[in-house]
Amino acid sequence: MAASAADIRSALSIPNTPAPTQPQKKQNATSTKKPDGISRELYSLIGPSAPSLAAQLAKPRLKQKPNFGSGSVKWEMREFKNGARSDGLELRHWVKATTDPEADYPFAKYNAQPSTYDYTQEEYVRFLEDLEWTKEETDYLFALIRDYDLRWYIIHDRYEYPGSTRSMEDLKDRYFSVCRKLVRNRPWSGDETSKNLTLSSFQFDKERELTRKKYILSLDGRTPDQIAEEEALYVEIKRLEQNERRFKKDRDDLLRLLAGIDSGLPEVVEDDPSGLTSDIKKKKKGSMAMDLDSPSTPLSASIPMIKRIPSTKNAAEDALHCIVRSELPPPTSATKAAHPPAFLRSFKIPYPKTAIAPKVVQTLSEIGISHNRLVMPTRHNCALLESLLDQASTLVETKRMVDKLELDARILKTRLGMKDDQDMEAPPPSASIAGGDIGMDMDEPVEGGEAETEEGRAQSVVSTRSARSRDRKHPRGRSMSISSVDTSVAAATRAGTKRQKRS
Amino acid sequence: MVNYGGDEVSALVIDIGSSSLRAGYAGDDTPKAIIPTSYGYRKTVSDSDIDMTDGATGELTGPKANAQLFIGQNGPGIWRENMEVENPVVDGLIQDFNPIKPLVEHALVDIMRCNPTEHPILVTEPAWNTPANRERMAEIMFEELQVPAFYIANTGVLNAFAAGRGSALVIDVGQTMASVTPVVDGFVLRKGLVYSSLPKLVHAHARHILLSGSMSRPGIELLPHQLISSKYPVEPGLSPQFTLRQDRIAKTTESWRTWAEGREVDEWIQTVAGVLDQGWNDQVAASRPPKQYEFPTGFNTYFGSERLSIGEQFFYHSPQLMASNPNLPKHIPALMTESLRECDPELRQVLMGNVVLTGGGSLFSGFSDRLNSELSRSFPHTKIHAAGNPVERRYGGWLGGSILASLGTFHQLWISKEEWQDHGKAIVGQRCK
Numbered sequence: 006m007a008a009s010a011a012d013i014r015s016a017l018s019i020p021n022t023p024a025p026t027q028p029q030k031k032q033n034a035t036s037t038k039k040p041d042g043i044s045r046e047l048y049s050l051i052g053p054s055a056p057s058l059a060a061q062l063a064k065p066r067l068k069q070k071p072n073f074g075s076g077s078v079k080w081e082m083r084e085f086k087n088g089a090r091s092d093g094l095e096l097r098h099w100v101k102a103t104t105d106p107e108a109d110y111p112f113a114k115y116n117a118q119p120s121t122y123d124y125t126q127e128e129y130v131r132f133l134e135d136l137e138w139t140k141e142e143t144d145y146l147f148a149l150i151r152d153y154d155l156r157w158y159i160i161h162d163r164y165e166y167p168g169s170t171r172s173m174e175d176l177k178d179r180y181f182s183v184c185r186k187l188v189r190n191r192p193w194s195g196d197e198t199s200k201n202l203t204l205s206s207f208q209f210d211k212e213r214e215l216t217r218k219k220y221i222l223s224l225d226g227r228t229p230d231q232i233a234e235e236e237a238l239y240v241e242i243k244r245l246e247q248n249e250r251r252f253k254k255d256r257d258d259l260l261r262l263l264a265g266i267d268s269g270l271p272e273v274v275e276d277d278p279s280g281l282t283s284d285i286k287k288k289k290k291g292s293m294a295m296d297l298d299s300p301s302t303p304l305s306a307s308i309p310m311i312k313r314i315p316s317t318k319n320a321a322e323d324a325l326h327c328i329v330r331s332e333l334p335p336p337t338s339a340t341k342a343a344h345p346p347a348f349l350r351s352f353k354i355p356y357p358k359t360a361i362a363p364k365v366v367q368t369l370s371e372i373g374i375s376h377n378r379l380v381m382p383t384r385h386n387c388a389l390l391e392s393l394l395d396q397a398s399t400l401v402e403t404k405r406m407v408d409k410l411e412l413d414a415r416i417l418k419t420r421l422g423m424k425d426d427q428d429m430e431a432p433p434p435s436a437s438i439a440g441g442d443i444g445m446d447m448d449e450p451v452e453g454g455e456a457e458t459e460e461g462r463a464q465s466v467v468s469t470r471s472a473r474s475r476d477r478k479h480p481r482g483r484s485m486s487i488s489s490v491d492t493s494v495a496a497a498t499r500a501g502t503k504r505q506k507r508s
Numbered sequence: 509m510v511n512y513g514g515d516e517v518s519a520l521v522i523d524i525g526s527s528s529l530r531a532g533y534a535g536d537d538t539p540k541a542i543i544p545t546s547y548g549y550r551k552t553v554s555d556s557d558i559d560m561t562d563g564a565t566g567e568l569t570g571p572k573a574n575a576q577l578f579i580g581q582n583g584p585g586i587w588r589e590n591m592e593v594e595n596p597v598v599d600g601l602i603q604d605f606n607p608i609k610p611l612v613e614h615a616l617v618d619i620m621r622c623n624p625t626e627h628p629i630l631v632t633e634p635a636w637n638t639p640a641n642r643e644r645m646a647e648i649m650f651e652e653l654q655v656p657a658f659y660i661a662n663t664g665v666l667n668a669f670a671a672g673r674g675s676a677l678v679i680d681v682g683q684t685m686a687s688v689t690p691v692v693d694g695f696v697l698r699k700g701l702v703y704s705s706l707p708k709l710v711h712a713h714a715r716h717i718l719l720s721g722s723m724s725r726p727g728i729e730l731l732p733h734q735l736i737s738s739k740y741p742v743e744p745g746l747s748p749q750f751t752l753r754q755d756r757i758a759k760t761t762e763s764w765r766t767w768a769e770g771r772e773v774d775e776w777i778q779t780v781a782g783v784l785d786q787g788w789n790d791q792v793a794a795s796r797p798p799k800q801y802e803f804p805t806g807f808n809t810y811f812g813s814e815r816l817s818i819g820e821q822f823f824y825h826s827p828q829l830m831a832s833n834p835n836l837p838k839h840i841p842a843l844m845t846e847s848l849r850e851c852d853p854e855l856r857q858v859l860m861g862n863v864v865l866t867g868g869g870s871l872f873s874g875f876s877d878r879l880n881s882e883l884s885r886s887f888p889h890t891k892i893h894a895a896g897n898p899v900e901r902r903y904g905g906w907l908g909g910s911i912l913a914s915l916g917t918f919h920q921l922w923i924s925k926e927e928w929q930d931h932g933k934a935i936v937g938q939r940c941k
Contacts, residue, residue: 116917
């Protein structure tokens with residue numbers, strides 16, 4: 006131990022005294038007090054000569070003790086008077102000694118009396134006479150109302166006036182009518198609106214209340230069977246509505262796909278009241294879809310008027326310098342810069358929808374056109390390619406839809422069943438669809454040829470809408486086929502709906 | 509203090525029921541003193557050493573003057589020669605007010621060691637209490653116990669308060685009475701209040717089952733342990749081997765015998781009886797496990813479906829039974845239907861959503877489940893509040909009183925001694941609506 010003590014002394018650069026004698030040690034221990042924060046063993050080792058170290062070794066700081074107010078709180082048992090009581094009853098409770106003994110009882114303020122109307126004899130004679138009610142009974146009613154603070158169920162329960170049985174509505178009606186009459190006939194201190202407000206708060210329609218009670222009773226009186234039936238019917242209605250909505254949506258999709266919304270196809274008359282709103286919705290959707298269809302057409306018919314006005318100023322100059330201003334697609338997000346960067350025209354060639362892209366590409370490659378590369382991407386060529394892409398994707402989609410409908414029709418046909426052989430022999434609804442299909446197939450090469458030759462047609466692609474309407478005029482057979490497809494589809498879906506309803 | 513609305517003025521709450529009298533401080537969650545309402549008495553004062561050791565004694569006034577009273581835990585429960593047993597409460601109402609003062613004094617002074625003249629006292633009453641009865645109670649409190657303030661509150665309302673509800677349909681199944689009380693905004697709808705002595709019928713049915721025996725077991729002698737000196741263990745179902753205390757038999761009064769037998773039946777009911785969840789079904793009843801029970805004689809056996817038939821009496825009466833007894837107490841579904849019929853149709857939804865089940869009689873195993881299935885059959889949105897804690901269920905009325913009397917806003921409702929002297933008995937009816 007002595008050696009280790011010497012080591013520590015040397016480590017702490019304390020003069021290495023020879024082994025301290027007992028009296029010296031004792032003197033050390035007695036003369037200097039051990040500072041706080043140094044354990045006894047350590048102090049006996051290093052002695053009193055480590056003041057800097059000791060200063061840092063302060064007492065470990067524990068979490069501060071919570072402060073529970075100023076020490077002990079004196080409580081005393083004290084008598085108190087309740088301001089809400091009319092007598093001098095003094096009860097005793099424990100309170101803090103610091104509270105004011107003269108203060109009001111804190112719970113006395115809850116003794117709130119609701120204001121009820123009262124009337125004098127004269128007022129009764131002048132305004133409140135009623136054939137059904139005597140003054141005594143009215144007095145009795147008002148006393149009860151005061152006693153039970155307008156709790157009508159209790160008032161009705163406790164109402165025992167000899168020789169009269171009154172329903173709760175009778176009591177309410179009497180009370181409110183008396184109050185109304187009093188408000189009307191007494192001088193009113195406030196303005197007219199507050200008077201009307203007060204009057205309306207005393208409004209009571211006895212007949213309506215009685216009918217309401219009757220409804221509640223009949224609602225309560227339903228047997229479990231009736232309740233179960235009601236619930237079943239409700240579920241059924243919900244289901245039908247859902248089906249209806251789905252079919253309508255399918256039909257709308259078809260319409261939009263096949264002909265565009267403004268194609269002028271005969272609308273299928275809606276026979277439900279919600280038709281109006283759904284029509285509006287449909288139109289909105291349709292216009293939106295149109296915008297999406299032609300986002301980057303060079304000269305859109307749908308250029309806003311405000312934008313066009315400044316451009317007309319420069320029209321002459323533009324024509325002189327062969328400048329063609331193209332309508333830019335709206336910036337995709339608000340944060341995009343107001344100045345769109347310069348870009349190559351070929352950069353903006355749209356890409357067909359991913360779902361049908363392979364098929365479109367395949368169709369285009371069949372007629373020997375690359376869908377994303379133009380040798381000479383002039384404005385004209387770009388527009389042509391675009392319209393081609395557009396039509397190709399329409400074609401593919403139509404084809405797909407036709408396939409689907411054919412399948413559906415076949416299923417429906419088999420469902421409608423073998424009962425009626427004549428029906429089977431008659432041209433099935435899918436026949437016209439098939440016809441349309443063929444017609445379109447035949448159309449396609451013609452269209453491809455047109456793309457290169459026909460000037461007017463290419464321009465018509467400027468807006469999908471006009472292009473489509475012109476398309477309809479141009480290959481006559483095709484538009485016919487589309488309309489026939491549409492109607493037959495509608496007929497099919499309607500038949501489907503009916504079947505659903507029946508099942 | 510104001511935050512939770514409580515202000516304790518060390519009020520006392522006394523709840524007198526058919527089986528027990530509960531007393532305690534307002535603000536507590538359990539009564540401090542629970543003593544049987546039944547008391548023993550003996551007209552001829554013989555051995556004075558017995559009452560010295562057995563604590564509670566008292567003097568009766570009136571017709572039974574000079575009779576020695578035996579009250580409390582050591583009252584009727586201890587066999588004494590020629591001791592009669594009586595219960596002042598009949599059908600939930602106090603019929604005999606003479607022993608009330610000794611009973612209350614025993615609870616307050618001997619058990620709680622407090623001085624009734626220093627504490628306001630809240631007493632409970634059943635909803636069908638008569639005005640004369642409550643005035644008499646007020647008189648006892650003010651004139652005989654000299655309380656500074658008094659209030660009498662309805663058990664139906666208090667049970668609703670104990671369940672934390674201002675409006676509720678309170679189903680209270682006690683020892684002798686079952687009642688259905690519609691409570692709205694803290695007031696009883698008196699027109700909708702219905703009650704019957706259904707628990708008595710259940711008790712009688714159980715007693716009949718035990719005494720008459722069945723195919724598998726003989727009738728059972730309902731002897732209390734006080735009359736048996738020794739017994740030997742026997743196998744279940746075998747006849748018991750015990751010796752009677754012949755010295756006591758002769759000196760046992762008829763009323764004590766009835767009381768003790770009733771207690772044996774009650775204990776048997778409380779131990780084994782139950783009720784099926786979904787109405788009576790022989791197969792289901794047979795499939796439930798039988799329970800073993802040993803009587804003081806040493807006779808023990810397993811009780812199967814008969815234990816479940818006891819609880820069935822609460823919910824269903826066979827047509828033969830109905831035909832044989834036109835005054836049959838109504839079962840609980842009938843009581844509820846009757847009560848709801850009297851209530852406003854608008855209230856029915858509210859009440860059925862706040863059904864409060866209370867009372868010691870409702871502690872039958874399976875009672876609340878059965879009630880729930882009975883109610884949900886006719887009312888779609890029933891919600892039953894049944895305290896899970898047996899103490900809360902048994903002493904719901906006391907608990908509600910404890911809550912009420914510890915509220916700061918309640919202290920304006922006390923009838924003070926001054927008011928009692930000024931207005932007389934009429935003040936009770938005016939104040940305690």
